[in-house]
Amino acid sequence: MEYHISTTLRNITFEEAVEKVIHELKNEGFGILTEIDMKATLKRKLDVDFYNYKILGACNPPFAYKALQAEDKIGTMLPCNVIIQEKEKGRIEVSAVDPAVSMVSVNNKDLAALAEEVRDKLKIVIGNLEDELSI
Numbered sequence: 001m002e003y004h005i006s007t008t009l010r011n012i013t014f015e016e017a018v019e020k021v022i023h024e025l026k027n028e029g030f031g032i033l034t035e036i037d038m039k040a041t042l043k044r045k046l047d048v049d050f051y052n053y054k055i056l057g058a059c060n061p062p063f064a065y066k067a068l069q070a071e072d073k074i075g076t077m078l079p080c081n082v083i084i085q086e087k088e089k090g091r092i093e094v095s096a097v098d099p100a101v102s103m104v105s106v107n108n109k110d111l112a113a114l115a116e117e118v119r120d121k122l123k124i125v126i127g128n129l130e131d132e133l134s135i
Helices: 014-027 038-046 061-070 099-106 109-133
Strands: 004-009 031-037 052-059 080-088 091-097
Touching: 004 109, 014 031, 014 052, 014 080, 014 091, 014 109, 031 038, 038 052, 061 109, 080 109, 091 099, 091 109, 099 109
Parallel strands: none
Antiparallel strands: 004 091, 031 052, 052 080, 080 091
């Protein structure tokens, strides 16, 4: 079982891909709570060179609120992470967590149904990226 929803993009820079992903997430009601630049962090902390890799912490407030009402400790699994990585120049992979898969361990049917709705929104985000920029 895949724990992520992914696509690969071409004909776009890494920075343009990050902007496009944020735009598509916003179109589906997600805001960005965190943005972690792993390349910069690993350089600063370990003095190693790494490829372009960003982690976006995406949150859809109405769904987050419902999830917190269904399960008070679900914040340990929020927000939904979306990664953008460029292992080779001009080939950018975008992956979003599949919340339905990650919620299986919680064993809460109300939360499971909610996670499926969030997964559907993230699939739309990835699908819109594919329609415009995939290989």
